[in-house]
Amino acid sequence: MTALQAKLIERGIIGLCVLSILAIFQPFSMTLFSIGCVTVVISALAFNLVPFCREGVTARAMMKVILIVLIILGVAAALGIGTAFAYVAYIESIR
Numbered sequence: 001m002t003a004l005q006a007k008l009i010e011r012g013i014i015g016l017c018v019l020s021i022l023a024i025f026q027p028f029s030m031t032l033f034s035i036g037c038v039t040v041v042i043s044a045l046a047f048n049l050v051p052f053c054r055e056g057v058t059a060r061a062m063m064k065v066i067l068i069v070l071i072i073l074g075v076a077a078a079l080g081i082g083t084a085f086a087y088v089a090y091i092e093s094i095r
Helices: 003-025 030-052 059-094
Strands: none
Touching: 003 030, 030 059
């Protein structure tokens, strides 16, 4: 990755973070709020790539980091969904 590519990726990620926050806190549109909620999660995950946005990092190393972030997201989502199903089962058992 060249210095210019690294700078563009880093600024793009930070720009996405800022736009997501602005979309969440704007008082005009629920659609923008919903888009902001989705993009803030995406930008938070993408923000993990910022330390690797430097000259000399190979595409293979960047893909490895992206894969690790996606695996962590998958595990967290599975735990959240599993917890929700367990809670529903618990509530149904109380009735």
